[in-house]
Structures are given as C-alpha cells and as structure tokens.
C-alpha cells in the first residue's frame with residue numbers, strides 16, 4: 001500500500017486536547033507520524049491536502065446488529081411511517097412480489113397517535129392470508145405477525161400471544177431462524193451494513209449475533225475482505241459451542257475477532273418489557289426479567305472460568321439490580337475480563353455507585369436520548385416523570401464508571417448520538433462534546449481490550465480515521481456536521497460525493 005500523508009488538517013483527538021499537528025503520515029495501515037508542519041516527502045508517498053477539514057479517530061460503535069440491519073435494508077423499512085395505516089400500505093405494496101413480507105423499525109412514538117393496540121394478526125391478515133406478514137418494532141423486542149406466520153412459530157417458543165399474534169423477546173428477536181434469509185441475501189446484508197457504517201464514519205463495531213453469523217463474517221472476510229473491524233459477541237445460546245471450541249477472547253485477526261458472549265436479561269422500554277421496580281405509566285406491568293439468578297450465576301461462573309467477557313443486556317432498574325448481585329458474587333473484583341452492561345437506562349445513584357465499585361463497563365446509547373427522551377416523547381409516555389432520570393451519562397461518569405457509546409443501529413450514526421448526549425434534556429445526562437467524542441472512539445477500544453491499537457491519533461495505532469467538514473469543538477450546532485471521508489487501516493473506504 002502506498003504511504004499516505006494527510007496535511008492541512010485540523011486535528012481533534014478527544015482527550016488529547018493539546019494536539020497541535022496538522023499533518024499525519026500513514027504507512028502499512030498504521031499512523032507512522034504526526035507533524036506540526038507538512039514535512040517534505042518523496043514521490044513514493046501520496047500527499048493529500050484536506051483543506052482544513054477536521055481529522056478525528058474513527059468512530060467505534062460499541063453495540064451493533066449490522067448484519068441484521070443489512071437484512072432489514074432488503075425488506076420494508078417502516079421507520080418513517082407517521083401512522084399504522086402508512087405501515088400497512090407499505091407492507092401491502094410489497095406483498096405482491098415478496099415470498100415473506102417483513103416490515104422493520106415501526107415506532108409508535110412517530111405515529112400521530114401512540115395507539116398500537118389496534119394492531120393484531122387480523123389486521124395483517126387483511127394484507128395476505130397466504131403469505132407470512134411480519135411487522136417488527138424498532139427495538140426488535142416485539143413484533144406482530146399474521147395468522148400464516150404465527151402457525152410457523154413452534155409451540156415451545158414462549159412469550160407468543162397466539163390470540164393476537166404479538167411476539168415478545170426471543171420470539172421477536174430470532175424471527176430470522178424461522179423465516180430464513182437465503183445465503184445471497186446474507187452476503188448482501190454484510191455489504192449493505194458495512195456501507196452504511198462507513199458512511200457514518202464508523203471504523204470498528206462490536207457486533208452481536210450467533211455462531212452462524214460469525215461464520216458468515218469469516219466467509220466474507222476470506223472471499224472479499226471486510227472493510228471495517230469487527231469484534232464479535234456470540235449470543236449466549238451458543239455459549240456451550242464456544243466453550244467446546246475453546247474460543248478465548250481476542251482470538252482472530254485485525255479485522256475480525258471473537259470478543260465474548262452476549263446475554264439478554266430483559267426487553268425494552270418501548271416494548272414495555274424492561275424489568276422495572278415500579279410499573280410502566282398507567283399500567284400494572286413491571287416488565288419481565290428473562291433469566292433466573294441461578295441461570296445467570298451459572299453463565300457468569302462459566303464465563304469467568306473460560307475467559308469469556310460478558311455483554312449483558314439490562315435496561316430496567318429491577319433487572320440491573322439482579323445482574324449486579326450476581327456479578328458481585330461470582331465475577332472477579334477487578335473485572336479483568338471487562339464484562340459490560342448494555343443499555344442500563346434506568347438507574348438510581350446507589351446503583352451507579354455499585355457499578356463503579358464492581359468496575360463494570362457501561363455500554364450506552366445516546367441516540368435513544370435524542371430519539372425518545374425529549375418531553376412528550378416515548379420515554380415520558382411509558383415511564384412518567386422517571387424519564388427525567390434516564391440515561392444519566394454525566395452522573396455515571398462522575399461516579400467513575402467506565403462508559404462507552406454505541407448505537408444499537410437505532411439509528412446507526414455516532415454524530416446523531418453525540419448530539420443526544422450533548423443536548424440531553426436533563427443535567428444528569430448532559431456531557432461535553434469532547435467527552436461524547438471520546439466515548440464514541442477511545443472508550444470503545446478499551447471495552448474490547450484494544451486501547452493500545454485504536455481510538456486515538458497516535459503513532460503506531462491503526463490508521464482508522466474520519467475526516468469531518470468542520471471542527472466539532474467550535475461549530476455552533478452539531479446537526480450540520482458532515483463525514484467527508486472514512487479511512488480504515490490507511491485505506492480510504494468512503495468518500496462523500498459533493
């Protein structure tokens with residue numbers, strides 16, 4: 001690969017505030033040097049003037065389902081629908097040519113009325129009684145299917161309401177196991193997902209899936225290479241196989257590594273399945289914890305024994321209390337494996353302090369704030385006044401917790417999430433721009449033990465970089481900021497068309 005010199009750059013390395021360089025040299029896929037002035041270089045080096053644009057470390061998205069997102073992109077996207085009717089019209093339009101009609105990402109908080117209670121299998125039967133019709137909510141934790149689709153769902157799958165056609169948790173999350181995409185679609189999904197990530201300046205992801213997905217990514221890497229770096233967390237239902245294969249965290253190569261095990265302990269706020277101490281606003285439901293103490297204890301003990309970092313999905317306060325009590329008892333006190341808690345949206349100060357004491361990593365999604373935590377939004381609707389105490393990034397950092405940011409693909413895009421954190425509607429959550437960028441770069445590298453290899457503009461690190469059109473420290477609002485270029489391992493993998 002030809003060495004590359006980027007010059008005339010403004011450089012922003014979130015926690016390295018005194019960085020004064022204006023030029024950066026890339027050799028063999030890594031940062032070979034930083035220079036205050038453009039150095040004289042020979043003709044064997046390609047020099048690129050970036051005209052004062054801002055160079056930052058590539059974004060690390062600490063929580064993705066990128067292949068799943070790529071599959072979604074091949075079906076109907078209901079994310080921008082303003083009513084249930086609009087969703088149904090889109091599905092109806094696709095019913096003629098698809099064998100299985102799947103609509104993703106509906107979000108009742110985008111509808112003119114929040115009313116999703118009229119949605120059931122019979123409504124979908126009106127579109128087709130012959131073809132399976134599936135409508136999955138944006139969180140993935142609930143879905144509604146028509147009668148034909150419902151009949152294909154095995155009797156032993158639980159949290160399936162056979163009367164209404166509503167599916168919750170596993171039944172909604174693993175619908176692909178029944179309505180399987182063909183291999184060509186899966187390969188295409190990887191491409192589509194990666195393209196979307198690169199457009200947003202993401203150079204590394206922490207991806208979640210089962211072993212089949214991991215194998216798919218290995219195959220893609222072997223045949224045509226991966227254009228971004230993937231640390232892969234395997235779903236807990238494949239944990240026995242992971243142990244039998246003797247995988248150890250960090251196994252793999254520069255582009256694809258095995259990173260640990262992902263377990264779900266509850267659902268989501270939007271599906272009203274996250275486990276809370278107090279019921280959801282206006283209901284008697286407190287959500288559902290998906291695993292007993294004993295089962296989780298068994299997973300933690302085996303993870304500790306086999307060196308497998310855990311990524312534990314826990315959103316509600318009641319769920320997180322259970323997770324912490326198990327980790328306190330069974331996990332190593334220094335958290336040498338870097339176990340992490342995903343989402344932990346509802347916490348009180350005592351619980352935050354407990355997370356700090358246990359040295360757990362908090363992996364959170366600032367884009368949820370931007371999307372759902374504004375006054376009158378979905379969180380207020382389902383949580384009441386408690387919504388003011390959710391996603392308290394500032395309080396969590398102040399307590400000394402290691403925090404990292406990811407998108408959960410809802411939507412993908414660090415800049416959108418960073419806005420959510422910097423413009424958090426409540427002081428407990430609002431943080432500075434530098435910190436928000438840090439949490440979307442260097443902090444993600446730490447979570448997978450890669451802090452020496454990426455996340456900063458530093459000599460010797462991977463040349464994973466993003467060029468922004470303006471300096472994010474000085475512009476008035478973040479919403480106009482644009483990604484001009486994404487570089488992974490010294491290779492330009494995305495350029496914005498003007």
Ligand SMILES: [Zn+2]
Pocket residue numbers: 063064065408
């Ligand atoms: Zn997720």
